[in-house]
Amino acid sequence: MNWTSILNNAIEAAIGTDMIIYCLAAIGLNVTFGYSGLLNFGQAAFVGVAAYGLATTVATFGLSFWTGIAVGLVAVVVLALLLGIPTLRLRADYLAIVTLAAAEIVRLVFRSVTLRDTFGGSDGLQAFSGGFYALNPFQTGLTTTLVSFSERQLWIITVGWVLIMVSLLVVWALMRSPWGRVLKAIREDEDAVRSLGKNVYGYKLQALVIGGFFGALGGFVYALAFAAVQPDFTASDFTFFAYTILLLGGAARVFGPLLGAIIFWAILSLSDGILRGGQSTGAIPDWILGPTDAGAVRFMIVGLALMLLMIYRPQGILGDRREIALDAR
Amino acid sequence: MGRPSTAVRRPPTSRDTVERSRAAVILAALLALLGTIGLAVVPATPALAQGSESVRGAIRSEGEGVAGVRITVTSESGESVGEATTDADGAWEVPVPGPGTYVVTLDTATLPAELPGVRQDTVTTVVNAQQAKAVLFVIGEPTGEGGVGPPAGGTSRLDTAAQLTVEGLRFGLILALAALGLSMIFGTTGLTNFSHGELITFGAIVAWWFNSAGLHIVPAALLAIVLSGAFGYAQDVGLWRPLRRRGTGLIAAMIVSIGLALFLRNLYLYRFGGETRSYLQYATQQGISIGPVTQAPRDYVSMVIALVAILAVTTALSRTRLGKATRAVSDNPALAASSGIDVDRVIRVVWVFGAALAGLSGVLLGLSQQVNYQMGFQSLLLVFAAVILGGLGTIWGSILGAIIVGVFIQVSTLVVPAELKNAGVLAVLIIILLIRPQGLLGRRERIG
Numbered sequence: 001m002n003w004t005s006i007l008n009n010a011i012e013a014a015i016g017t018d019m020i021i022y023c024l025a026a027i028g029l030n031v032t033f034g035y036s037g038l039l040n041f042g043q044a045a046f047v048g049v050a051a052y053g054l055a056t057t058v059a060t061f062g063l064s065f066w067t068g069i070a071v072g073l074v075a076v077v078v079l080a081l082l083l084g085i086p087t088l089r090l091r092a093d094y095l096a097i098v099t100l101a102a103a104e105i106v107r108l109v110f111r112s113v114t115l116r117d118t119f120g121g122s123d124g125l126q127a128f129s130g131g132f133y134a135l136n137p138f139q140t141g142l143t144t145t146l147v148s149f150s151e152r153q154l155w156i157i158t159v160g161w162v163l164i165m166v167s168l169l170v171v172w173a174l175m176r177s178p179w180g181r182v183l184k185a186i187r188e189d190e191d192a193v194r195s196l197g198k199n200v201y202g203y204k205l206q207a208l209v210i211g212g213f214f215g216a217l218g219g220f221v222y223a224l225a226f227a228a229v230q231p232d233f234t235a236s237d238f239t240f241f242a243y244t245i246l247l248l249g250g251a252a253r254v255f256g257p258l259l260g261a262i263i264f265w266a267i268l269s270l271s272d273g274i275l276r277g278g279q280s281t282g283a284i285p286d287w288i289l290g291p292t293d294a295g296a297v298r299f300m301i302v303g304l305a306l307m308l309l310m311i312y313r314p315q316g317i318l319g320d321r322r323e324i325a326l327d328a329r
Numbered sequence: 330m331g332r333p334s335t336a337v338r339r340p341p342t343s344r345d346t347v348e349r350s351r352a353a354v355i356l357a358a359l360l361a362l363l364g365t366i367g368l369a370v371v372p373a374t375p376a377l378a379q380g381s382e383s384v385r386g387a388i389r390s391e392g393e394g395v396a397g398v399r400i401t402v403t404s405e406s407g408e409s410v411g412e413a414t415t416d417a418d419g420a421w422e423v424p425v426p427g428p429g430t431y432v433v434t435l436d437t438a439t440l441p442a443e444l445p446g447v448r449q450d451t452v453t454t455v456v457n458a459q460q461a462k463a464v465l466f467v468i469g470e471p472t473g474e475g476g477v478g479p480p481a482g483g484t485s486r487l488d489t490a491a492q493l494t495v496e497g498l499r500f501g502l503i504l505a506l507a508a509l510g511l512s513m514i515f516g517t518t519g520l521t522n523f524s525h526g527e528l529i530t531f532g533a534i535v536a537w538w539f540n541s542a543g544l545h546i547v548p549a550a551l552l553a554i555v556l557s558g559a560f561g562y563a564q565d566v567g568l569w570r571p572l573r574r575r576g577t578g579l580i581a582a583m584i585v586s587i588g589l590a591l592f593l594r595n596l597y598l599y600r601f602g603g604e605t606r607s608y609l610q611y612a613t614q615q616g617i618s619i620g621p622v623t624q625a626p627r628d629y630v631s632m633v634i635a636l637v638a639i640l641a642v643t644t645a646l647s648r649t650r651l652g653k654a655t656r657a658v659s660d661n662p663a664l665a666a667s668s669g670i671d672v673d674r675v676i677r678v679v680w681v682f683g684a685a686l687a688g689l690s691g692v693l694l695g696l697s698q699q700v701n702y703q704m705g706f707q708s709l710l711l712v713f714a715a716v717i718l719g720g721l722g723t724i725w726g727s728i729l730g731a732i733i734v735g736v737f738i739q740v741s742t743l744v745v746p747a748e749l750k751n752a753g754v755l756a757v758l759i760i761i762l763l764i765r766p767q768g769l770l771g772r773r774e775r776i777g
Contacts, residue, residue: 039580039583086759086762086763087759087762090762090766092580093521093579093580093583094717094762094766096521096583097521097710097713097717098758098759098762100710100713101710101713101714101755101758101759102755102759104710104751104752104755105752105755105756108748108749108751108752109749109752111427111428111748112428112746112748112749112752113427113428113429113746113748114746114748114749121426121427122426122427123426237591240587240591243584243587244588247584292602292603293599295598296595296596296598296599297595297599299591299595299598300591300592300595300596300599302591302595303588303589303590303591303592303593303594303595304588304592305588306584306585306587306588306591307585307588307589307592308588309588310581310584310585310588311572311575311577311581311585314581
């Protein structure tokens with residue numbers, strides 16, 4: 001078993017593109033779920049719509065990269081309004097089911113054979129990221145003893161980290177503003193806020209749009225990092241992983257999503273490396289772990305972690321237990 | 330007088346701990362059982378199908394497989410998708426790129442000379458997401474040139490609608506089994522159980538394990554249903570009751586159920602594998618026509634079984650003491666407890682029966698659509714749609730909702746592309762929630 005390469009992979013995963021995508025999605029969730037208490041299970045749809053907005057504009061309609069980004073953002077705002085206007089009046093568990101259903105509708109539409117000419121069916125779309133990599137200032141890749149990235153990876157990771165930092169700054173500023181205090185108050189006691197004359201519904205809708213906006217940034221990073229979009233990437237598991245990340249790091253904490261995403265991907269990569277390494281060297285016998293089983297086992301760990309976190313430490317690493325004493329309202 | 334108040338209070342720790350650890354042992358034992366069955370059987374079984382969607386079938390003549398027959402599959406627009414040649418058992422399978430309509434053609438020139446031919450050498454078929462669609466070629470005198478699959482050719486639109494309605498009714502009845510359990514669990518505990526789909530898969534997979542270990546599917550299914558009930562019991566005693574005692578909020582419990590669903594689904598993937606497999610019996614059957622409707626005999630039997638199970642449960646709920654107690658707990662747990670009903674026991678029974686019903690629905694689903702580790706998860710949103718449509722927590726509502734959802738899904742394929750039929754029903758769900766959030770039969774209370 002090659003510990004150096006396992007460790008290198010873990011470090012690369014902890015700062016790499018997957019981490020960035022999920023971190024941005026979780027930052028969005030932090031706004032909708034962490035600060036506003038909305039059980040939004042449709043975060044995958046925002047990621048998917050932004051990624052497809054960019055990919056379809058460039059690959060199918062042949063427009064420029066920046067038009068694609070604009071289309072993606074507009075599409076996300078439209079989705080948030082479409083999703084929010086009917087559902088934000090519903091009780092928490094209903095909201096969860098409806099947003100999950102909406103995300104599934106979005107995925108099925110992207111996947112459909114009928115719209116294959118536009119969205120590419122189950123194969124998705126490619127060849128739209130040229131405009132982005134044309135801007136790449138890095139001439140050579142980065143190779144150190146710890147990590148190695150190609151110049152393309154280096155570019156998308158730099159952009160991704162800048163997006164994360166800006167997003168965290170925006171969330172921090174928003175949540176210490178009067179607007180953010182109203183959001184937190186809505187999470188704590190909606191009726192009390194309403195009795196103070198605030199338009200609770202409007203605040204919730206704004207939170208959903210802003211949360212979706214951060215998800216959209218994640219969607220762009222996804223589309224550009226893989227230079228391809230694929231409908232099943234945004235299956236409901238994506239949202240569940242983003243929740244795990246948020247709950248791990250600490251909901252309603254500015255740095256919660258970042259810490260959660262780094263740990264999540266480091267653990268995922270480490271467990272994968274150790275399981276595969278053990279399997280290939282024979283340390284783990286074949287009847288326990290076949291060649292293709294490592295993927296399943298590490299997601300079992302994710303599921304178990306989500307359960308245990310929610311039962312024993314719902315506030316995660318950074319959070320405050322009193323802040324997410326959630327209940328159905 | 331003067332009696333210290335602490336003496337009256339039940340010391341809460343010791344007994345609870347014993348119960349909790351016992352529960353954990355049961356859960357662990359059950360999971361271990363799940364593991365060992367898988368270990369014993371899975372390596373011996375050949376993988377039937379890799380990947381997600383495919384069309385498949387078996388060419389047989391007088392019980393013997395016909396080898397060497399060439400099958401070609403093209404898309405609706407005539408593009409070639411793939412071809413296969415039958416193996417020694419007559420089995421063939423062609424992976425297809427995604428859900429949609431495909432034309433399957435049997436090359437009659439490759440049939441052995443002693444056979445008279447096939448009734449129809451071209452079949453048009455609709456493949457759903459994650460489905461390995463079985464396509465049947467019947468050995469016999471040819472009845473005409475191509476394009477005579479069930480819903481095609483000369484059949485009228487009305488006949489197609491009748492066929493789709495019956496198929497939808499069957500799917501709805503199967504969904505209703507799962508929806509009943511979900512609705513009862515919600516009614517008595519308030520838990521929105523996202524891991525209910527994995528109970529469906531549990532039944533299907535356990536039945537498959539017994540089946541592939543040599544047991545006929547009927548006893549295998551019965552065993553699977555019993556084990557599903559035991560699994561439900563273990564879940565309640567090992568996980569949900571301790572959580573209720575801790576006072577875990579409903580939202581937190583819901584997120585726990587999502588974690589459990591992720592865990593179980595990947596446990597199935599780990600032990601059962603990603604393939605789609607079918608039961609050894611009743612996999613390919615000649616259809617029986619009743620009026621304009623053609624279904625395999627197993628499908629008629631499935632409908633009857635589901636109907637009987639639903640009637641049995643609803644009768645039990647309205648007639649027996651335990652059923653009445655269940656409805657009382659559903660109505661108002663505190664009031665039920667104060668009138669002497671053992672709420673914990675009722676909830677336990679609900680979990681056992683809810684899980685057993687889900688297991689049965691898994692077996693029936695496995696019979697008609699084959700067994701896959703994701704089958705329950707993929708039905709979960711439809712079960713939710715059914716339950717919400719009928720009214721969360723109501724018994725008749727969830728049955729009605731399931732049947733509406735089932736029929737709607739199938740009949741909507743008349744106008745909606747087949748791969749988008751689930752999207753259609755989910756959109757309807759959202760619209761219903763806007764107009765009537767309490768569902769069709771639900772009571773008006775605070776939902777918004």
